Amino acid sequence: MNTHPDRIFFNEVATRDGFQIEPDFIATDSKVALVDALSDCGYAKIEVTSFTSPKAIPMLRDAEEVMGRIRRQPGVEYSVLVPNLRGAERALEARADELNLVMSMSETHNLANLRMPMARSFAALSEVIARVAGQTPVNVSLSCSFGCPMEGEVALSTVLAWARRFADLGVRGITVCDTTGMAHPAQVSRMVEALQQDFAALQLTMHFHNTRGMGLANLLAAVQGGITRFDGSLGGLGGCPYAPGASGNISSEDAVHMLQAMGYDTGISLEKLLAVARQMPHIVGHEVPGQVAKAGRITDLHPAPEFVQALRQQFA
Ligand code: COA
Numbered sequence: 001m002n003t004h005p006d007r008i009f010f011n012e013v014a015t016r017d018g019f020q021i022e023p024d025f026i027a028t029d030s031k032v033a034l035v036d037a038l039s040d041c042g043y044a045k046i047e048v049t050s051f052t053s054p055k056a057i058p059m060l061r062d063a064e065e066v067m068g069r070i071r072r073q074p075g076v077e078y079s080v081l082v083p084n085l086r087g088a089e090r091a092l093e094a095r096a097d098e099l100n101l102v103m104s105m106s107e108t109h110n111l112a113n114l115r116m117p118m119a120r121s122f123a124a125l126s127e128v129i130a131r132v133a134g135q136t137p138v139n140v141s142l143s144c145s146f147g148c149p150m151e152g153e154v155a156l157s158t159v160l161a162w163a164r165r166f167a168d169l170g171v172r173g174i175t176v177c178d179t180t181g182m183a184h185p186a187q188v189s190r191m192v193e194a195l196q197q198d199f200a201a202l203q204l205t206m207h208f209h210n211t212r213g214m215g216l217a218n219l220l221a222a223v224q225g226g227i228t229r230f231d232g233s234l235g236g237l238g239g240c241p242y243a244p245g246a247s248g249n250i251s252s253e254d255a256v257h258m259l260q261a262m263g264y265d266t267g268i269s270l271e272k273l274l275a276v277a278r279q280m281p282h283i284v285g286h287e288v289p290g291q292v293a294k295a296g297r298i299t300d301l302h303p304a305p306e307f308v309q310a311l312r313q314q315f316a
């Protein structure tokens, strides 16, 4: 096992990955208030929204207004997801700190999500990267890197080859996404080792979903392999609208709780984070999967029932 890295950096994606799949539109006021509350928690980055087609992702059709109204906390990067050149122009106009481009590692998922073959996506994203070069850093999220719900297995070599092509275009970072929770810890260890060998100069982020209950195990495998950047979603919201069976991201508060218990520095105030996490069911209007907000921290102790005192005396 590796020694502890100095610091783990979290990118909160609830207002993008989470809200994009919610059945009911979340009011712009609620989105702005949530991002502002998250800005006080100690995140390195917040993926605020996406500049996608409002027909494709109607839940995030208020992206301009949200970006215009949030309070920008120094030290926090405000990132946005961008699918094409049109989205990039909108993101620049909105003064996003980072553009997060997206492409799938499966042809079928790319066609479903982005309406074009991977080769065309790459050409389109190359144009975006050229357009914003020297202005705004670019991250590329590689969806379905650990498997596709329609095609099945995705080879590690496929992910490495696409990551290489984006690295050669000068992107700042790559996020390797387990879009539908198909990864397992042994696979994550192999991925992480290969990525670090080939792309040591890039910001490498892992994006896990807890679809099959392996989310935190996968995160731990990545941390132990030396990865220091993770996406998480408050309450465990999230999922891709074009991935059958997709469900929530790893819950940010559960991940931070685990890492802090193990002695890692996440820079995040768990107390503040849990207070915000506990508002999530009210914001989205339903229960959310995150567990620590319900159970409390391992250090939040409960008083013993009264009869225990009587038993103590009886057995004294
Ligand atoms: N912002 C706003 N509008 C956009 C846009 C953008 N970034 N990109 C395209 N549009 C509009 C076009 O103007 C057009 O509008 P019209 O029908 O009123 O003329 C419409 O969307 C279709 O445009 P087209 O270029 O034909 O795109 P498309 O239908 O092939 O859709 C995407 C391609 C990628 C833009 C669209 O599927 C999309 O935004 N997908 C989002 C994927 C996503 O975020 N998934 C979840 C996260 S992984």
Ligand code: ZN
Residues within 6 Å of the ligand: 017, 177, 178, 179, 207, 209, 238, 239, 240, 249
């Ligand atoms: Zn996701």
